[in-house]
Amino acid sequence: xxxxxxxxxxxxxxxxxxxxxxxxxxxxxxxxxxxxxxxxxxxxxxxxxxxxxxxxxxxxxxxxxxxxxxxxxxxxxxxxxxxxxxxxxxxxxxxxxxxxxxxxxxxxxxxxxxxxxxxxxxxxxxxxxxxxxxxxxxxxxxxxxxxxxxxxxxxxxxxxxxxxxxxxxxxxxxxxxxxxxxx
Numbered sequence: 001x002x003x004x005x006x007x008x009x010x011x012x013x014x015x016x017x018x019x020x021x022x023x024x025x026x027x028x029x030x031x032x033x034x035x036x037x038x039x040x041x042x043x044x045x046x047x048x049x050x051x052x053x054x055x056x057x058x059x060x061x062x063x064x065x066x067x068x069x070x071x072x073x074x075x076x077x078x079x080x081x082x083x084x085x086x087x088x089x090x091x092x093x094x095x096x097x098x099x100x101x102x103x104x105x106x107x108x109x110x111x112x113x114x115x116x117x118x119x120x121x122x123x124x125x126x127x128x129x130x131x132x133x134x135x136x137x138x139x140x141x142x143x144x145x146x147x148x149x150x151x152x153x154x155x156x157x158x159x160x161x162x163x164x165x166x167x168x169x170x171x172x173x174x175x176x177x178x179x180x181x182x183x
Contacts, residue, residue: 025044027156028156029041034063035061035062038153039060040056041055041058042137045157046158047161049160049162052116052117053118053158054115055139057139059110060109063106066104066105069101070099071141072099073099074099075092076141078090079137080140082155083134088121088135112139132161135158138153138156139153140152140153
């Protein structure tokens with residue numbers, strides 16, 4: 001194979017891999033219970049190891065009257081990360097046994113945000129990056145209010161892939177192998 005063709009082939013492989021990681025797609029899910037909408041969103045469907053997952057959980061009052069929410073703890077919301085049904089990360093700023101209340105007027109919303117760094121729950125030891133795979137990101141209200149907890153939880157799924165340098169390295173090795181075999 002001529003040198004120009006090798007360069008073109010390698011460029012095509014690199015562009016293909018790079019373009020497959022650029023398309024960001026907001027992923028969301030919601031449910032409505034008793035005219036209250038519980039909504040969860042992440043900023044992409046696929047993340048490379050080392051990227052951050054930006055999360056948004058929102059509750060909206062769709063009723064025609066105001067709605068009072070009360071909780072036995074503060075903060076009232078939480079984010080969880082699960083893989084194959086097992087909790088691998090709980091994302092909160094700490095729970096305090098202090099009652100929390102808020103009221104939403106008709107069509108009013110309250111939003112909660114968090115950024116997950118793709119690390120597991122072993123934060124006291126610096127945390128370990130999760131392995132590539134499919135994860136459920138869940139937003140909801142705290143488990144201390146069991147009746148609200150179950151119907152306020154809303155999951156979305158994301159896929160974690162190896163970081164780009166790993167893919168480029170793999171593509172380079174594969175391309176070298178293919179080119180060598182053609183000689």
